[in-house]
């Protein structure tokens with residue numbers, strides 16, 4: 426699992442979700458993974474046009490815009506990191522735009538085909554989700570909803586790094602807990618080779 430692609434859904438490059446994802450990615454890179462990060466907010470792209478060209482004429486999205494390179498990179502990734510704050514009870518529109526365009530990964534007979542997705546199966550998923558509300562029962566549906574689609578696409582492992590109560594003025598304590606979880610997740614997914622030693 427060497428090739429990581431990370432999509433940052435927050436418009437804030439130094440925000441909470443980017444910092445937590447960054448901690449995971451740094452730890453993975455130290456263990457030899459290659460990392461490619463896309464700040465979605467910097468790209469110019471449209472949402473899915475519902476044209477179905479990807480079902481009737483092409484095996485990819487017909488739109489050529491800022492998201493084209495992202496869709497291509499995810500196709501080649503072993504591990505996808507999706508990071509987003511909760512905006513109005515869901516992921517940001519920047520990340521939702523990618524999710525909708527991932528419709529182009531589905532084969533024409535995706536409704537009935539036991540292998541509905543053009544992506545190679547077995548990719549792993551790390552989902553970073555931050556929210557201002559401190560109650561973790563709030564918006565607990567967000568990750569399972571998107572994870573269900575990605576599992577259907579053939580992703581076969583997932584880790585959620587979720588942090589609640591992170592407002593704009595970062596709560597240092599809550600962020601610290603999330604950073605530790607990010608490191609632990611990297612430890613789990615990229616174990617040190619046996620016999621190596623770390624202080």
Ligand SMILES: Cc1cc2nc3c(=O)[nH]c(=O)nc-3n(C[C@H](O)[C@H](O)[C@H](O)COP(=O)(O)O)c2cc1C
Pocket residue numbers: 435436437439440441442443509510511512513514515555556557558559591592593
């Ligand atoms: C437009 C907007 C909508 C938001 N909606 C919610 C929300 O529905 N629930 C919530 O708990 N926090 C909400 N927040 C707060 C963010 O989720 C929270 O501050 C998050 O940690 C920001 O992450 P970031 O620093 O990665 O951008 C919202 C913030 C903004 C700017």
